[in-house]
Amino acid sequence: MKALVLLSDGRHPVSGRPAPAGTELQAIALARGLTEEVAGLYAGPDAAAARTALGHGLARLEHRRLPEGDDPLPSLAAAIAAAAPDLVLAGRRAGAGAQTGLVPYQLAEALGWPLVPDVVALTVADGVLEAVQALPKGARRRWRVKLPALVTVHPAAPVAASFAIGMARSGHVEDAPGIDAPQDGTALEERPYRPRPRLIASAAAGASAAERLKAATQSAGPGGRVMVDPTPEEAARAILEHLRALGVLKPAPGRD
Template identity: 55%
Template sequence: MKALVLLSESRHPVSGKPCLSRLEAQAARMATILDPTPAGLHAGPGLETVREALGRGLAHLIHLACAAEDDPVPALAAAVREAAPDVVLAGPRGEGGADTGLLPYALAFALGWPLVPDAVTLSPGADAGTLGIEQALPRGARRRVLVRLPVLVSVHPGAPAPLPFAYARAWAGGAVTRAPAGRVPVREENLEERLYRPRPKVMAQAGLTAAERVAALSGGNTRGRVLVDPAPEEAAREILSYLRGLGLAGARSADD
């Protein structure tokens, strides 16, 4: 099974220095389970940021020399079609830049492939041309899915930790830089800046307890005063104050 790992230009959250994204390093380890010599694919102005991936399990790198303002999706899609991998692995988003997390979805759409997010383990399926994926769900749940190849998979932070960095493996790996095909610059006139506007709160899912609904509406902050045997007027004032703090009641009036 042939595996390809998408690599991005990430920066360390503390120092700001260029580094390999941890999730992409985890994707490199998962790729070695499927392919003894997985490759990395990077579209950007330089290669130094992602060269560390050679020491984390990748056998070689393909660098598409794009300008920083270019849209990498057409170039990546053309390179993936040329390489013809069975599985493309990616992190959910880059780190340290203006990253939206949409690139894996845009690339899957351009290729016409299915995308399975939040993968924690991969294994070849019992049938030829299939891949077993264990997918992370909310509240620690897991789901096992079987998909037909080719497929694009994004990695969850709960996936196995990256392989230890090996200098010998990094020196043995090679990198090829070439001009991309289908380069499309990002059009600045399509971008629009808007002032922040508070959105209505999303109601909690059905089937939850009252405490869980309040926690969902308050973002998990359920702290408040504990009143023991309060007078009805005092209890009503406290409830109104709490609801106003959540934005679920109007402003105080003269009658309150």
């Protein structure tokens, strides 16, 4: 059985240095639980972060070189078709960049493979993959799909193996040109914030025109005021007045 793990150009959230995404390293651990023949695949300009994954259990890494900003999907699909793995694993989203999490789904659609998201455990028997999927509130669901298949790994999966310098040095990196696929940049327009008109939700369907107009124009609650650099006493007094206007506190003594 052959397993392939998709890697991204991840960055450490604090230092900003190249580092694989946590779920990608967990994917390597899940794959090694099924077979010793686990390879990595990365498509992009710089494979510094992907090379680090060699120390976590990858036997080799295939790097498809692409210019900065190119779409990696055609290169990934071509590399997978050439390698013909039984199972492809990926993290929930990339370790840096846009982090849309859509690449595994687009790749499964391009290959015509089934995809199981948010996997925490895997077993294979007689060409059938049995995957345990993580659901909200700790629930689990079991899937059985025919290989080849693609899965994404949930953070609740078993922890990744520790980094081993010996494995990192013995791992082999294969560089190959990717398929150029420039992406058209989406034009962005920046505009100042403008309040949207309020929907008429509080007036009943059979209300009069005056009641509907009042519901559309009246304030949702007591108004407030902007205070710039107030003294502590002024700020406290304004907060108390606002709470009394809301009815949270009782009126001040001596007031009706």
